[in-house]
Amino acid sequence: MTPPVEAPLTAGKHESTGISRRRFAMSGLCAGATLLTPGSASGVEADPQPPGRKPETSISFSSLKQIDAGLLSVAYAEAGPATGAPVILLHGWPYDIYSFVGVAPLLASMGYRVIVPYLRGYGATRFLSGETFRNGQPSALALDSVSLMDALGISKAIVAGFDWGGRTADIMAALWPERCKALVSVSGYLISNRAAGQSPLPPAAEFQWWYQFYFATDRGKSGYDKYRRDFAKLIWKLASPKWNFDDATFDRSAAALENSDHVDIVIHNYRWRLGLAEGESRYDDLENRLSQGPVITIPTITLEGDANGAPHPEPAFYRKQFAGRYSHRNISGGIGHNLPQEAPHEFAQAIVDVDHY
Numbered sequence: 001m002t003p004p005v006e007a008p009l010t011a012g013k014h015e016s017t018g019i020s021r022r023r024f025a026m027s028g029l030c031a032g033a034t035l036l037t038p039g040s041a042s043g044v045e046a047d048p049q050p051p052g053r054k055p056e057t058s059i060s061f062s063s064l065k066q067i068d069a070g071l072l073s074v075a076y077a078e079a080g081p082a083t084g085a086p087v088i089l090l091h092g093w094p095y096d097i098y099s100f101v102g103v104a105p106l107l108a109s110m111g112y113r114v115i116v117p118y119l120r121g122y123g124a125t126r127f128l129s130g131e132t133f134r135n136g137q138p139s140a141l142a143l144d145s146v147s148l149m150d151a152l153g154i155s156k157a158i159v160a161g162f163d164w165g166g167r168t169a170d171i172m173a174a175l176w177p178e179r180c181k182a183l184v185s186v187s188g189y190l191i192s193n194r195a196a197g198q199s200p201l202p203p204a205a206e207f208q209w210w211y212q213f214y215f216a217t218d219r220g221k222s223g224y225d226k227y228r229r230d231f232a233k234l235i236w237k238l239a240s241p242k243w244n245f246d247d248a249t250f251d252r253s254a255a256a257l258e259n260s261d262h263v264d265i266v267i268h269n270y271r272w273r274l275g276l277a278e279g280e281s282r283y284d285d286l287e288n289r290l291s292q293g294p295v296i297t298i299p300t301i302t303l304e305g306d307a308n309g310a311p312h313p314e315p316a317f318y319r320k321q322f323a324g325r326y327s328h329r330n331i332s333g334g335i336g337h338n339l340p341q342e343a344p345h346e347f348a349q350a351i352v353d354v355d356h357y
Contacts, residue, residue: 060252061101061116064124070147071132075124076117080108085181086154087351088145089116092163093266094232095338096122096256098249099162102344107351115157117148119164121265123256134261136269137279138164138192139286142171149179160351162186162339163310164269174294175286181298182354184347186339188302188328189318193291198275208311211235215270225263229254239310240336299325299357301350305335305342312337325357 061077068074077097087107089100097116104114118125119141121134145168149157158181159169167190173183174191200206211231214220224231232254236245256262271277279287300322304315315328331339331346340347 061097061104066124067148067151068128069151070144071127071129072120072144072147073126073128074117074144074148074151076115076148077104078116079104079114080112082113084108084111084113085355086113086115086149086152086157088149088154088157088159088169089114089340090145090159090161090165090168091116091119091122092161092165092338093269094228094235094254094257095163095341096253098253099165099338099341100344101341103340103348103351106344106348110352112351115148115152115154117145118256118259119168120144121259121262123259125259127261133280134264134268135280135283136265136267137272137283137287138167138171138269139175139283139290140280141168142175143283143286145172146176146179155179156181158182158184158351158355160184160340160347163337166190167192170296171286171290173296173298173300175289177296177298182351182357183296183298183300184303184350184354185300186303186305186337186347187308187312188304188315189296189313189321191290191293191321192273193293194273194275194287195291197273205311212270212274215267216274216276221263221267224266228257228263232257236338240305240307240338240342241309242307242334243336243338243342293321295321295323297324299354301326301354301357302328303339303347303350304328304330305337305339306330306332307334307336308339310337 061079064075064077066073066075089097089103091097091099097118100114100116104116107114120127121136127134141164145159149155156179159172160183161167161169163186166185166187169183170185170189170191173180215224233250236243236250268277272279302315302318302322304312319326319328329346329350331343333343335343
């Protein structure tokens, strides 16, 4: 089955559209998204739906795979045929691979090979050596994904993500464009300049980053370790104020935060970004290149939910960072920060469409 293609856009055109949550179904792709039974090529399973449970909650990845890649033994879900065009989906903090549990079967039904890895510090992903520094630098996470592609024998893939995953996908597209066929990024260009980040923002803007300041303290690290589930649930609610997720949905993802390296990775990530922690010299060249704000040249679609409660840039601010064929889509319907889980059809549609740019 050939994925539907949107009407061609002129190169570099900025398409800002208010896409409703029904748009994807109208495209015809949703009709092919019937979830398959365990053991099928989709890699997902549909459990019986208890009364009162939302349908998305009852979907689960049927099994996980594990592979050594770079510094890690990476746990990942895979859906779709092994010969399909590869798509790598990257989650954010404090979320996990279940952000894409609604996206994966849609893409798999279209013939894509979908790879959804747990990032370092999440789920069953583990460091191969106990001596490896638990580094949360953005470039380190991006190199993890490139190493995963190498281990899986994937030379080129569509990369897509949100939050930490969106930043990771952006970095991959900027530093390794030869490995990335196309990009879908929630909240656009998330590559930050660490030096510029030392400049203070107005109080209202600084207030939005309260958890970074909390994590800069020993109390914050201990508090996050002790209350990581409570902390994550608070972030979910603040970042997606109109997403009425249930306890089963949250608990399924919160389990990934019990990884023994999770707290160290998260704390180092935010302290490094504030200039309060050192990185590793092995990533200096990558970080120096990223500090220049490299332009992304591959085909890209950026997305933003109309109810994103997390700090995020306006689309006009990052438009100049995309030099290839590009469009931006505003997703309506009370969609918050965890856009792929809240609007899986629209996220999958963006991947299908950018594949044909």
